[in-house]
Amino acid sequence: MSLPAPFLAEVNRLIPRQRRFDDPLSTLAFGTDASFYRLIPKLVVRVESEAEVVRLLELASAHRVPVTFRAAGTSLSGQAISDSLLIVLGDHWNDREIRDQGAQIRLQPGVIGAQANAALAPFRRKIGPDPASINACKIGGIVANNASGMCCGTAQNSYHTLAGMRLVLADGSVLDTEDAASIEAFQARHGELLEQLARLGRETRANQPLAARIRHKYRLKNTTGLSLNALIDFDQPLDILSHLLVGSEGTLGFISAVTYRTVPDHPHKASALLVFPEVESCCRAVTLLKHQPVSAVELLDRRSLRSVQDKPGMPEWVKALSNGACALLIESRAASQSLLHEQLAQIMAALAPFPLEKRVDFSEDPAVYDLLWKIRKDTFPAVGAVRQTGTTVIIEDVTFPVEQLAEGVKGLLALFDKHGYFEAIIFGHALEGNLHFVFTQGFDDPLQVARYEAFMQDVAQLVAVEFGGSLKAEHGTGRNMAPFVELEWGADAYQLMWRIKRLLDPLGILNPDVVLSEDPEIHLKHLKPLPAADVIVDKCIECGFCEPVCPSKELTLSPRQRIVIWRDIQARRRRGEDTAALEREYRYQGVDTCAATGLCAQRCPVGINTGDLVRKLRARTATHQATADWLAGHFAMALKGTRLSLLAADAARRLLGAPLLTKVSARLRQASGQRLPQWTPAMPQAVQPIRIAPTVEDDRPRVVYLAACVSRAMGPACSDGEQATLVDKTRALLEKGGFQVVFPANQDSLCCGQPFASKGYPAQGDAKREELVAALLAASRGGLDPIYCDTSPCTLRLLQDGLDPRLQLFDPVKFIRERLLERLEFHPQAEPVAVHVTCSTQHLGEAQGLIDIVRRCTTEVVVPEGIHCCGFAGDKGFTTPELNAHALRSLKEAVQHCAEGISTSRTCEVGLSQHGGIDYHGLVYLVDRVTRPSARY
Numbered sequence: 001m002s003l004p005a006p007f008l009a010e011v012n013r014l015i016p017r018q019r020r021f022d023d024p025l026s027t028l029a030f031g032t033d034a035s036f037y038r039l040i041p042k043l044v045v046r047v048e049s050e051a052e053v054v055r056l057l058e059l060a061s062a063h064r065v066p067v068t069f070r071a072a073g074t075s076l077s078g079q080a081i082s083d084s085l086l087i088v089l090g091d092h093w094n095d096r097e098i099r100d101q102g103a104q105i106r107l108q109p110g111v112i113g114a115q116a117n118a119a120l121a122p123f124r125r126k127i128g129p130d131p132a133s134i135n136a137c138k139i140g141g142i143v144a145n146n147a148s149g150m151c152c153g154t155a156q157n158s159y160h161t162l163a164g165m166r167l168v169l170a171d172g173s174v175l176d177t178e179d180a181a182s183i184e185a186f187q188a189r190h191g192e193l194l195e196q197l198a199r200l201g202r203e204t205r206a207n208q209p210l211a212a213r214i215r216h217k218y219r220l221k222n223t224t225g226l227s228l229n230a231l232i233d234f235d236q237p238l239d240i241l242s243h244l245l246v247g248s249e250g251t252l253g254f255i256s257a258v259t260y261r262t263v264p265d266h267p268h269k270a271s272a273l274l275v276f277p278e279v280e281s282c283c284r285a286v287t288l289l290k291h292q293p294v295s296a297v298e299l300l301d302r303r304s305l306r307s308v309q310d311k312p313g314m315p316e317w318v319k320a321l322s323n324g325a326c327a328l329l330i331e332s333r334a335a336s337q338s339l340l341h342e343q344l345a346q347i348m349a350a351l352a353p354f355p356l357e358k359r360v361d362f363s364e365d366p367a368v369y370d371l372l373w374k375i376r377k378d379t380f381p382a383v384g385a386v387r388q389t390g391t392t393v394i395i396e397d398v399t400f401p402v403e404q405l406a407e408g409v410k411g412l413l414a415l416f417d418k419h420g421y422f423e424a425i426i427f428g429h430a431l432e433g434n435l436h437f438v439f440t441q442g443f444d445d446p447l448q449v450a451r452y453e454a455f456m457q458d459v460a461q462l463v464a465v466e467f468g469g470s471l472k473a474e475h476g477t478g479r480n481m482a483p484f485v486e487l488e489w490g491a492d493a494y495q496l497m498w499r500i501k502r503l504l505d506p507l508g509i510l511n512p513d514v515v516l517s518e519d520p521e522i523h524l525k526h527l528k529p530l531p532a533a534d535v536i537v538d539k540c541i542e543c544g545f546c547e548p549v550c551p552s553k554e555l556t557l558s559p560r561q562r563i564v565i566w567r568d569i570q571a572r573r574r575r576g577e578d579t580a581a582l583e584r585e586y587r588y589q590g591v592d593t594c595a596a597t598g599l600c601a602q603r604c605p606v607g608i609n610t611g612d613l614v615r616k617l618r619a620r621t622a623t624h625q626a627t628a629d630w631l632a633g634h635f636a637m638a639l640k641g642t643r644l645s646l647l648a649a650d651a652a653r654r655l656l657g658a659p660l661l662t663k664v665s666a667r668l669r670q671a672s673g674q675r676l677p678q679w680t681p682a683m684p685q686a687v688q689p690i691r692i693a694p695t696v697e698d699d700r701p702r703v704v705y706l707a708a709c710v711s712r713a714m715g716p717a718c719s720d721g722e723q724a725t726l727v728d729k730t731r732a733l734l735e736k737g738g739f740q741v742v743f744p745a746n747q748d749s750l751c752c753g754q755p756f757a758s759k760g761y762p763a764q765g766d767a768k769r770e771e772l773v774a775a776l777l778a779a780s781r782g783g784l785d786p787i788y789c790d791t792s793p794c795t796l797r798l799l800q801d802g803l804d805p806r807l808q809l810f811d812p813v814k815f816i817r818e819r820l821l822e823r824l825e826f827h828p829q830a831e832p833v834a835v836h837v838t839c840s841t842q843h844l845g846e847a848q849g850l851i852d853i854v855r856r857c858t859t860e861v862v863v864p865e866g867i868h869c870c871g872f873a874g875d876k877g878f879t880t881p882e883l884n885a886h887a888l889r890s891l892k893e894a895v896q897h898c899a900e901g902i903s904t905s906r907t908c909e910v911g912l913s914q915h916g917g918i919d920y921h922g923l924v925y926l927v928d929r930v931t932r933p934s935a936r937y
Contacts, residue, residue, distance in 0.1 A: 077478025109140025128156030618760030
């Protein structure tokens with residue numbers, strides 16, 4: 001059924017068209033969260049204010065329209081999808097307020113968890129919850145799911161660290177528990193509701209068997225059902241209400257802001273990995289560690305260790321472990337190193353009686369403990385990477401009483417064998433008895449669905465009935481466990497949850513069938529298909545971890561959504577359906593507006609680079625092979641043409657003036673069907689060809705300077721305060737450092753091939769790359785001399801897929817860091833400097849190196865939050881300027897007080913200058929300005 005016409009009319013008046021989505025492509029794209037369910041919303045609305053949420057809920061109540069809220073959509077149990085109205089958070093939900101030197105922090109629901117911790121880092125504090133998805137999930141989801149994590153346990157989750165909340169109920173009523181006026185207004189309007197909450201609390205506390213059961217359930221890590229502990233822990237109805245919202249998964253109201261009491265973030269830490277010969281002794285050690293100064297204890301069964309033992313970088317000893325081995329990864333943290341050492345000695349003394357099969361002692365060395373945690377973190381993606389195409393990865397999340405952990409582990413292992421889940425692995429947060437088990441599951445066959453149902457029935461009996469544990473420890477009930485809530489809790493508690501639901505959401509419009517459902521088979525419905533699409537992306541589990549770093553997210557599609565749509569197109573093709581219309585729309589939404597820089601791969605648990613898929617699709621439709629061949633063969637002429645175009649553009653600026661030329665260019669671009677590039681005041685001026693003097697050998701060390709084609713063509717903008725070209729500035733800095741600078745022969749003919757590869761012409765790109773490698777070998781005397789490339793994207797392009805091992809290739813950051821720092825004296829400036837870490841710099845592993853160099857140059861470094869890729873992507877800032885504008889929409893506010901910006905890509909700097917309102921330059925400009933030659937050289 002469609003949504004009511006009067007409701008849609010009101011929504012259309014309230015929400016601008018660009019924030020309403022009802023077309024088939026968009027609704028399908030939003031129909032996916034990280035779970036194995038799919039519902040296609042009839043309408044998606046991106047909200048930018050609480051007032052919009054209030055009005056939407058008022059309209060939904062009046063017209064009985066079901067509503068679901070979504071923050072990041074990293075939920076694993078199906079709680080962030082809808083077949084009705086889906087409300088997603090827009091840009092303007094990122095406010096945060098730090099109080100009392102970090103003791104508290106108030107956050108809006110759109111703040112990513114890791115951003116909250118970054119804001120608290122200077123105070124050595126953090127929020128309590130630490131979910132594995134903290135780099136992607138948002139505060140709204142963290143609170144609504146009562147998410148926890150490896151170190152959080154139960155004491156530091158959202159429920160127990162909540163200091164205040166601003167919420168919106170189903171009827172649009174707003175309550176801020178930290179605002180006296182809001183409280184007074186709410187009490188006047190909802191006095192009866194508050195009295196009923198108080199009455200429910202009194203009745204529950206008076207019902208001793210029920211109260212005892214609730215206390216037992218929350219002694220464990222538990223997110224199954226609603227937070228009934230609110231009725232036990234508090235007697236004031238406002239406290240009850242706000243704590244009921246925690247873990248309610250959007251079924252009781254919308255969380256507009258939350259205030260946390262923060263927890264210490266101790267700077268000193270050490271980790272150890274202890275392998276026990278069998279599960280029983282491993283779990284006995286967990287019981288003992290419960291009383292030791294540990295911050296995290298992660299259990300890994302032999303199957304989980306086996307899943308990662310062949311991955312690159314894994315220690316060889318992992319393969320040699322016995323079949324029954326079970327490991328504990330232990331971390332301890334402290335405020336001082338001396339205290340940490342005391343704690344480590346105490347922990348190891350307590351564990352001394354236990355026989356061990358393998359022991360990696362506590363280490364404070366980041367290389368050692370990062371490797372140990374890599375073993376743990378790689379287990380989940382290891383299962384995902386080997387699954388059969390068309391199946392999904394399911395990660396379940398249960399709690400056993402910690403004193404019965406060994407029996408629980410053995411019970412799960414027996415169920416894996418009984419139901420044929422031989423690839424399943426177990427790991428988890430052992431201190432709380434919280435185990436995750438991961439297995440692969442197909443849903444395209446009724447027999448597979450029946451197997452899954454039989455397995456889940458057995459799991460529910462084992463965990464909830466036999467052991468009195470929790471079926472959901474930290475992932476939320478969702479649709480996945482809604483049919484099992486009564487089994488776990490019993491009839492009295494279950495009916496109490498329904499009373500709360502009907503009290504706060506009497507019309508049942510908030511996220512129906514989530515947490516509580518009257519459909520006993522809801523967990524078997526709306527199962528998400530994962531059809532084969534392309535070998536590049538078939539391993540995608542649609543978790544959404546990639547989305548925060550994507551520049552096109554919220555403009556068009558995110559990497560997750562690109563894969564969702566391409567999967568659907570391929571499935572439709574196989575069914576013989578006409579996909580022409582969908583593919584036409586996908587061309588812009590999925591292909592043209594993808595920057596294809598591959599940052600998504602860095603966040604993806606299974607390493608998927610959606611940009612690789614996009615380049616493959618571009619190659620399929622690339623129709624100018626002859627032109628690409630000509631350009632590759634006549635590159636010097638093409639570069640000359642670029643210079644002439646820039647000269648013509650600058651002549652037009654001189655004639656018309658920058659403001660008029662900007663308008664004329666926009667009209668011409670529109671008239672050309674978006675084919676002509678957009679001129680902006682940040683447009684570079686043309687650069688004259690490099691003048692190369694004959695090389696005269698001297699005693700200075702040589703460096704081969706590879707100037708990228710953009711550096712050879714594009715100089716500073718006419719309005720830039722720096723008018724020296726990048727080539728001249730780089731050559732001057734290298735010579736200041738005592739190097740003799742030489743250039744490859746026939747430089748204007750050389751190119752790394754990136755422009756060809758990104759446009760869908762890989763053969764021409766590879767040919768240019770090989771031509772350049774040959775020229776560099778000659779210029780560097782067979783690899784004897786280091787090669788300095790002045791643009792990080794070109795460096796990355798040359799290093800990808802392997803580079804001739806004789807060549808020593810450096811990007812600007814690495815060369816300055818390894819070869820120039822000791823040759824220069826730094827005299828830092830007082831003016832603040834903004835830093836943009838390009839995608840290629842991140843891929844090269846030089847992000848921190850760039851920031852550290854800039855810190856040598858200035859007393860204040862600004863790295864704008866939330867800008868991971870500028871979206872210029874070589875030339876898209878000219879050809880698809882809306883991508884660049886969208887990616888940098890928050891830049892100007894973040895850098896307006898800075899004297900300049902620094903980057904390592906000339907094209908990126910064009911867009912950064914335009915949208916930042918300050919001049920962005922290559923790193924060498926800043927380094928040259930604040931240094932002089934070291935007296936030692």
